[in-house]
Amino acid sequence: MQGPSTPSSTSAAAAASSPLLKSNAPTGPIEQRWDKHRFDMKLVNPANKRKYKVIMVGSGLAGGAGAATLGELGYNVECFCYQDSPRRAHSIAAQGGINAAKNYQNDGDSIYRLFYDTVKGGDFRARESNVYRLAQISVNIIDQCVAQGVPFAREYGGLLDNRSFGGAQVSRTFYARGQTGQQLLLGAYQALERQVEAGTVKMHTRSEMLDLIVIDGRARGIVTRDMVTGKIETHIGDAVVLGTGGYGNVFYLSTNAKGCNVMASWRAHRRGALFANPCYTQIHPTCIPVSGDYQSKLTLMSESLRNDGRVWVPKSKADVGKTPSQIAEADRDYYLERKYPSFGNLVPRDIASRSAKEVCDEGRGVGPGGLGVYLDFGDAIKRLGKDKIAERYGNLFEMYQRITDDNPYETPMRIYPAIHYTMGGLWVDYNLQSTIPGLFVIGEANFSDHGANRLGASALMQGLADGYFIIPYTLGNYLAQTKLDKVDGSHAEAQKAESEVRERIQKLLNAPNPSKTPDAFHRELGKLCWDKCGMARTKEGLEEAVRRIPQLREEFWNSVKVVGTGDELNQSLEMAGRVADFLEFGELMCRDALHREESCGGHFRLEYQTPEGEAARDDEKFQYVGAWEWKGVGVTPILHKEVLDFEYVHPSQRSYK
Amino acid sequence: MSGNSGKTMHIKLQVWRQKNAQEKGAFVTYDVSDVSPDMSFLEMLDVLNERLIHKGEAPIAFDHDCREGICGMCGLMINGVAHGPMAATTTCQLHMRSFKDGDELIIEPWRARAFPVLRDLVVDRAAFDRIIQAGGYVSVRTGTARDANETRIAKQDADAAFDAAACIGCGACVAACPNGSASLFTAAKISHLGHLPQGQPERMRRARNMIAQHDKEGFGACSNHRECEAVCPKQISIANIAMMNRDVIRATTIAEDDKQTSGGGM
Ligand SMILES: Cc1cc2nc3c(=O)[nH]c(=O)nc-3n(C[C@H](O)[C@H](O)[C@H](O)COP(=O)(O)OP(=O)(O)OC[C@H]3O[C@@H](n4cnc5c(N)ncnc54)[C@H](O)[C@@H]3O)c2cc1C
Numbered sequence: 001m002q003g004p005s006t007p008s009s010t011s012a013a014a015a016a017s018s019p020l021l022k023s024n025a026p027t028g029p030i031e032q033r034w035d036k037h038r039f040d041m042k043l044v045n046p047a048n049k050r051k052y053k054v055i056m057v058g059s060g061l062a063g064g065a066g067a068a069t070l071g072e073l074g075y076n077v078e079c080f081c082y083q084d085s086p087r088r089a090h091s092i093a094a095q096g097g098i099n100a101a102k103n104y105q106n107d108g109d110s111i112y113r114l115f116y117d118t119v120k121g122g123d124f125r126a127r128e129s130n131v132y133r134l135a136q137i138s139v140n141i142i143d144q145c146v147a148q149g150v151p152f153a154r155e156y157g158g159l160l161d162n163r164s165f166g167g168a169q170v171s172r173t174f175y176a177r178g179q180t181g182q183q184l185l186l187g188a189y190q191a192l193e194r195q196v197e198a199g200t201v202k203m204h205t206r207s208e209m210l211d212l213i214v215i216d217g218r219a220r221g222i223v224t225r226d227m228v229t230g231k232i233e234t235h236i237g238d239a240v241v242l243g244t245g246g247y248g249n250v251f252y253l254s255t256n257a258k259g260c261n262v263m264a265s266w267r268a269h270r271r272g273a274l275f276a277n278p279c280y281t282q283i284h285p286t287c288i289p290v291s292g293d294y295q296s297k298l299t300l301m302s303e304s305l306r307n308d309g310r311v312w313v314p315k316s317k318a319d320v321g322k323t324p325s326q327i328a329e330a331d332r333d334y335y336l337e338r339k340y341p342s343f344g345n346l347v348p349r350d351i352a353s354r355s356a357k358e359v360c361d362e363g364r365g366v367g368p369g370g371l372g373v374y375l376d377f378g379d380a381i382k383r384l385g386k387d388k389i390a391e392r393y394g395n396l397f398e399m400y401q402r403i404t405d406d407n408p409y410e411t412p413m414r415i416y417p418a419i420h421y422t423m424g425g426l427w428v429d430y431n432l433q434s435t436i437p438g439l440f441v442i443g444e445a446n447f448s449d450h451g452a453n454r455l456g457a458s459a460l461m462q463g464l465a466d467g468y469f470i471i472p473y474t475l476g477n478y479l480a481q482t483k484l485d486k487v488d489g490s491h492a493e494a495q496k497a498e499s500e501v502r503e504r505i506q507k508l509l510n511a512p513n514p515s516k517t518p519d520a521f522h523r524e525l526g527k528l529c530w531d532k533c534g535m536a537r538t539k540e541g542l543e544e545a546v547r548r549i550p551q552l553r554e555e556f557w558n559s560v561k562v563v564g565t566g567d568e569l570n571q572s573l574e575m576a577g578r579v580a581d582f583l584e585f586g587e588l589m590c591r592d593a594l595h596r597e598e599s600c601g602g603h604f605r606l607e608y609q610t611p612e613g614e615a616a617r618d619d620e621k622f623q624y625v626g627a628w629e630w631k632g633v634g635v636t637p638i639l640h641k642e643v644l645d646f647e648y649v650h651p652s653q654r655s656y657k
Numbered sequence: 658m659s660g661n662s663g664k665t666m667h668i669k670l671q672v673w674r675q676k677n678a679q680e681k682g683a684f685v686t687y688d689v690s691d692v693s694p695d696m697s698f699l700e701m702l703d704v705l706n707e708r709l710i711h712k713g714e715a716p717i718a719f720d721h722d723c724r725e726g727i728c729g730m731c732g733l734m735i736n737g738v739a740h741g742p743m744a745a746t747t748t749c750q751l752h753m754r755s756f757k758d759g760d761e762l763i764i765e766p767w768r769a770r771a772f773p774v775l776r777d778l779v780v781d782r783a784a785f786d787r788i789i790q791a792g793g794y795v796s797v798r799t800g801t802a803r804d805a806n807e808t809r810i811a812k813q814d815a816d817a818a819f820d821a822a823a824c825i826g827c828g829a830c831v832a833a834c835p836n837g838s839a840s841l842f843t844a845a846k847i848s849h850l851g852h853l854p855q856g857q858p859e860r861m862r863r864a865r866n867m868i869a870q871h872d873k874e875g876f877g878a879c880s881n882h883r884e885c886e887a888v889c890p891k892q893i894s895i896a897n898i899a900m901m902n903r904d905v906i907r908a909t910t911i912a913e914d915d916k917q918t919s920g921g922g923m
Pocket residue numbers: 057058059060061062063080081082083086089090091092093094095096097098099180181207208209210243244245246255256257260261263264300420421442443444445456457458459460461463
């Protein structure tokens with residue numbers, strides 16, 4: 001199939017989408033679509049709600065908010081997470097803030113502007129209807145969270161404070177010191193625990209979903225492993241929702257929590273859910289660089305630091321070995337300010353990251369291995385005083401010092417980009433339903449709103465929009481119009497899924513030549529993905545990755561070494577299972593990156609750049625969502641396309657000059 | 658980075674090993690060589706675990722997730738101190754440069770009646786969730802909230818609420834307390850919500866029910882040892898416990914009054 005001849009000719013585009021990928025987005029004026037859709041959706045009779053069992057996998061911002069709200073509405077919810085408490089989901093780690101089009105600062109913000117910024121920031125690879133709805137809902141999120149007692153930052157007058165974040169030219173980001181994710185998650189967690197007390201939600205902690213059960217073409221349940229006893233359990237329900245987060249840990253080193261994984265999404269993919277845009281991964285420009293091979297994860301330093309910090313490297317390679325104070329002002333290259341005079345240090349993440357890589361590739365990087373650039377607060381301290389800087393960034397400076405043993409008040413921080421967020425995910429329609437009826441996907445686990453690049457402070461917004469405000473409606477609509485047979489765990493499909501799970505565990509425990517740990521495989525895969533499918537990608541590199549990953553996978557099944565049994569708390573078995581899925585997923589990610597012969601957002605192909613070195617999109621050929629259908633291990637997956645229409649925000653080249 | 662690159666240390670560990678909740682545990686000694694001072698404490702355990710797996714021995718189970726000091730999943734007693742020697746720091750944020758070459762370290766799980774050991778260094782902290790279930794929330798239905806700026810909240814109240822809300826629920830306070838009390842954890846939530854107007858309508862009920870659940874879980878009472886505050890990675894102040902105690906006393910008096918006037922609870 002072929003894209004439309006002119007990028008914005010809408011009807012031709014719609015006709016070209018795969019029949020599997022009906023967006024089900026309403027038509028009509030964009031600002032009325034969600035309202036109209038809500039009215040058109042069927043409702044479940046209040047007395048019947050408790051008869052429906054909803055399985056919610058994940059209790060982060062998306063899953064926690066969704067489970068709490070569905071429980072409050074009266075559904076019978078079973079919620080699962082792998083940590084020992086829902087309060088620990090990885091959403092807790094978000095530092096910077098959450099966007100909302102409140103225009104409390106009267107600086108010209110509006111729902112339309114947030115919509116526009118998100119579509120443009122996503123490099124014209126997201127669905128307009130979804131993005132507009134997200135911008136609309138953003139205002140309700142803040143109201144909801146404040147009512148729950150989330151202690152957002154306030155001004156002296158008692159009103160909510162805002163800051164500008166990640167390249168936005170308005171101040172629309174709400175924050176709670178450097179712990180916004182924590183406070184939002186605790187709000188959702190408390191709402192969730194309230195429902196647990198009320199008896200509408202049953203929480204299963206330390207439970208890992210290992211497979212999806214599909215019966216008569218509909219998602220009807222999951223298979224889990226109790227991570228304390230090792231017991232394999234089958235849970236049957238009327239619908240399944242995944243809010244299981246992103247897949248950034250395919251790169252091994254990332255800013256994600258150690259346990260973040262792709263298993264839930266991947267198992268659903270293998271059962272028929274299409275996986276969209278896996279190559280859209282986001283690299284965050286301001287992380288603490290790697291210090292040694294034992295390194296287990298990378299730590300993000302909030303992007304808000306770029307509001308006052310200036311990024312530089314030495315102008316000359318000869319100076320990289322010197323300490324920063326030995327390098328005179330005239331010998332420093334403030335490369336972001338030089339290249340992007342109007343945005344300077346505040347350019348979007350992909351641009352800031354790529355520029356850092358460029359200067360390091362030129363041999364001008366600083367610190368171990370030359371993989372770092374300076375983020376310097378010297379001028380800001382001179383201008384505003386140390387106290388002001390301490391007030392703004394004190395906790396971040398402390399964290400930096402704790403990890404690196406360097407004091408950023410005295411010497412510039414060293415930062416380097418790291419994998420941080422994944423825009424790709426399971427394909428969903430406007431109702432957040434995947435290609436398997438009855439399987440819904442929310443939060444970072446779906447692909448829906450950020451296109452090829454996510455703007456700062458927009459993931460928290462999306463997770464909560466999906467969980468509090470969208471899934472409670474759209475799931476009800478599904479249940480109200482679907483007649484489901486009564487089934488239980490003895491159904492042949494459920495039994496089959498369960499026995500496959502058991503077999504797989506036995507395989508992991510009994511490799512023929514056990515000699516290499518799951519962690520060692522994970523590191524090797526991560527390095528390969530980072531080298532070939534990281535900040536800059538090429539055809540040759542990706543082809544090599546697509547060749548090497550299956551070899552690594554084969555080696556894994558032949559020689560992974562897991563000690564102990566499946567009937568006990570066994571963390572290396574848990575890890576082995578996750579790595580096994582990453583070894584399949586990584587291949588798909590690289591294939592997607594290989595097929596997308598253009599650069600857009602977080603996907604940068606060296607072959608496709610403008611003469612100035614910026615990402616060169618090819619709207620003619622690639623203005624679509626690429627959603628892959630599973631065909632088996634080692635079998636080439638099938639690509640389906642949802643062609644994107646832009647009726648409101650017309651594709652243009654992003655420019656931050 | 659810190660000028661430590663190149664130097665390595667040798668550390669001797671005595672680690673609590675326990676197969677599961679039923680079996681008895683014991684200390685096992687391990688020698689860990691080639692420890693870089695820039696490693697985090699958990700990375701040092703990762704390295705040891707990789708070596709154990711190669712030898713065919715079960716790796717040491719310990720809880721962790723974010724490794725950024727925010728999820729509250731990690732927590733070890735290191736030489737008798739919850740989260741180890743560095744103030745205001747979770748175990749995952751502790752680095753080996755806090756120790757010296759040749760140091761001997763004793764590593765144990767949190768020990769408290771209400772936190773049974775599940776395996777090695779992993780304990781069951783579900784009691785914390787049940788304390789929150791008893792009232793650690795504001796009852797507000799999704800989608801019904803008024804505009805967020807309709808109620809102004811003085812910055813100092815918002816800041817005080819935040820200071821208490823920063824609790825990560827790791828359980829160090831309980832592990833450090835000679836009475837195994839979870840007063841600091843419980844008080845932090847009561848105080849977070851009690852400092853805000855949104856938290857007022859349920860304030861007394863919240864205090865009464867949360868503390869009742871706390872006692873029911875088998876956590877001990879607070880007798881002002883202040884060990885909790887000393888180990889808290891988020892520096893939650895014991896002033897919150899004083900606020901909780903005031904609320905609990907008031908709540909009990911109100912409940913008594915209710916009984917006399919209406920013959921029932923609230
Ligand atoms: C360090 C960091 C800082 C960030 N800062 C910001 C920011 O300032 N602003 C912003 O908007 N965004 C930020 N983000 C992004 C944002 O935090 C995440 O995208 C978002 O919180 C994801 O929420 P979620 O609910 O989709 O997933 P998560 O919070 O990751 O939750 C996933 C849930 O699924 C469960 N789960 C996963 N797999 C399984 C399984 N197989 N079985 C059972 N349960 C499972 C987990 O237990 C967990 O409960 C940041 C991300 C990172 C890493």
